[in-house]
Structure formats: C-alpha cells, structure tokens
Amino acid sequence: MSRKWVLTGVAVLAVTATAGVLAYTWTATGPPSAGAGPAPAQTVAIVRADLSDTREVAGTLGYGAETPLKGHKAGTITWLPQVGGEIDRGKVLYKVDEQPVLALFGDTPLYRKLDTPGTKGKDVKVLEANLAALGYSPGTVDEEFTAATSAAVKKWQRANGVKETGAVDPGDVVVLQAKSRISAVKAQLGDPAEGELLSVTGTSTAVTVPLDPGQVSLAAKDAKVGVTLPTGKQVLGTVAQVGTSVQSGKGSDPNSSPKVTVTITLDEPGNFESAPVRVQFTTETHKGVLAVPITALVALREGGYAVQVRGGGLVAVKTGLFSQGRVEITGSGLVEGTQVVIAT
Incomplete structure (x- = not known):
C-alpha cells in the first residue's frame, strides 16, 4: 500500500501578510491509477535576506506644510x-x-x-x-x-x-x-x-503625514520610507521634518484627535502636485536572516510550523518576522540554498 499527502485543512496566520499555511496528515490509499503519476512538487530555495516590518498610514502629496x-x-x-x-x-x-x-x-x-x-x-x-x-x-x-x-x-x-x-x-x-x-x-x-x-x-513637492503623538517614534528624521502614489507606483522618500508641536484636531468630527505633522521629500516626485498617498514607515528590521515564502510553512497538528525539504521530510522551524509575503525561519540543518516545498 502506498502513502501520499492529502490536504485536510488550512490554518490562518495572525499576521498582516495574507497567505495559506497548509496542514497535512498521512492517509492510506490504494495504488494510483495507471498513467496518472503524481505532479512534481514545486520548490524554492531558502534565501538570506533583510526583512522589515512596516506600518502604513495615509498622507497627502503637495508642497508641504503651509x-x-x-x-x-x-x-x-x-x-x-x-x-x-x-x-x-x-x-x-x-x-x-x-x-x-x-x-x-x-x-x-x-x-x-x-x-x-x-x-x-x-x-x-x-x-x-x-x-x-x-x-x-x-x-x-x-x-x-x-x-x-x-x-x-x-x-x-x-x-x-x-x-x-x-x-x-x-x-x-x-x-x-x-x-x-x-x-x-x-x-x-x-x-x-x-x-x-x-x-x-516649499517649492518642491512633499508628503505631509498627520501622526498621533504616540506614533511619532515611527518617523526619525532622515529615515527612508516607502510611498505609494495614486498610480500604484512605489517610490522612496526621506523624512525631512518632524513637527515639534501638537496640533489640535479640526472640524466637528468627535473622533478627531491632536496630530503631529511629518514632512517627507520624495526621491522621485512624479507628475502629481496634489494627491492622497500611502506612506510605509519601517518599524523593525532583521538583517541577513533565512527567509522563505509564507506558503512554504506547514502548520503542525501538535502546534508550531515546519517546512518540507525536497527529497526529505518535515523540519520544524521557529518563525520570526513576517514581511511582504516572506517569513524569517530557523531550523535544524536549514541553510541558504536548501530547497523547500511550497503550496500551489
């Protein structure tokens, strides 16, 4: 009697990235039908990379604060x-x-x-x-x-x-x-x-971001940030100025709160003079870590996660930072270049 992997469920990760993590179990089946060979597993190599966690907030592209x-x-x-x-x-x-x-x-x-x-x-x-x-x-x-x-x-x-x-x-x-x-x-x-x-x-276009006072630590002067333009294009920006005073919330909105204005200059201003944008502030960075796509993770029934090495079995891993569809991992025998199976 042969054995094969059968998908029995999907575990949901409590992280900002969205991806399926598969849970597997062994089950006994009869021999495969003649001429219906198993599809080859898709694999990727474990890479060594810098992963960053970000927080995205709304901003306004214009000429900076008046x-x-x-x-x-x-x-x-x-x-x-x-x-x-x-x-x-x-x-x-x-x-x-x-x-x-x-x-x-x-x-x-x-x-x-x-x-x-x-x-x-x-x-x-x-x-x-x-x-x-x-x-x-x-x-x-x-x-x-x-x-x-x-x-x-x-x-x-x-x-x-x-x-x-x-x-x-x-x-x-x-x-x-x-x-x-x-x-x-x-x-x-x-x-x-x-x-x-x-x-x-100012005379150059810039992005202004109103932050809650408790979020000001996100914006260190001269720090690099990501900015998503209305076209969907992502460009880099630099924190040029962090306000030193708290401005009272405006309007009749009962949910409005005091804000601190952060000004960001763009490396590539583009053709917009005024537009809503999204700004990504880096909150944490792990440098030179082993990383795989989130879809390489297998949720174990006893808890925790593993990766399946090509030509081998499951290797339990400890997960670290999740970032843009990838996850930091450590596990016994896992090194840069190791091929692991991903869900398709």
Missing part, C-alpha cells in the same frame, strides 16, 4: 502675488502704498528697526548675510550693525526704488526660511497691510 505670513507695515495693500508663484531672496513679496516689501532668507525675523551703528543681534546678521548674498557688501557679516551696513542698505534700497534711509524697519521685509511658493493669498487689494496676508510652502 506657513502663514503676517504684514507688519501700516498702509494699504496695493499689489499681491499670484498663487503658485515662487519668491526668491530679494524679490517683492507684496506692496504697501506702492512700496515693495522684500523677501529675505534666515532663521530670525526682524523685530526692531535697524539703523544705529553698534546695534548687535542675530537679526543684524540675517540682514547682513542677505545684503552680501544680493551683492551689497556690508563688510564683515556678523551681528553688529555698522556704517558699512547702513551704506549697503542704501545701495539695496536704491536698486529697489525705495527711499534711501540706510535703515530697515521690520515691516520693510519678510524673513523666509528659503525660496518659497505662494500657496494662498488671503488679503485683497485695498485691505489694511497688517495681519495675515499670505501663506507659503
């Missing part, structure tokens, strides 16, 4: 930029009483009038660094306002059609982090020039 800009110059708005326009260093951001308000780059806003030699501070250094970058040398770029600084300011004012005072008021400029894109214009011509006027974003 930054609102407020005006600090008394007067009337007489010119505004168009949404989608880009503002570089030294360019006109808007006009008040037909006088340009210019964009500077830096980390410290101008918070006082700069006009007196001997005045010191980080705001002075921001002004001097921008003058130098625009070709108006203030002498040594440092934190002290000098006569050379004032002379450079006058040349800059002359070039922009502004009265040459050698002084800069906080309302004369807006300090941006870098070249920016106008994302919204909130004021209208004729409005008072003080208050929130515009919003800006």
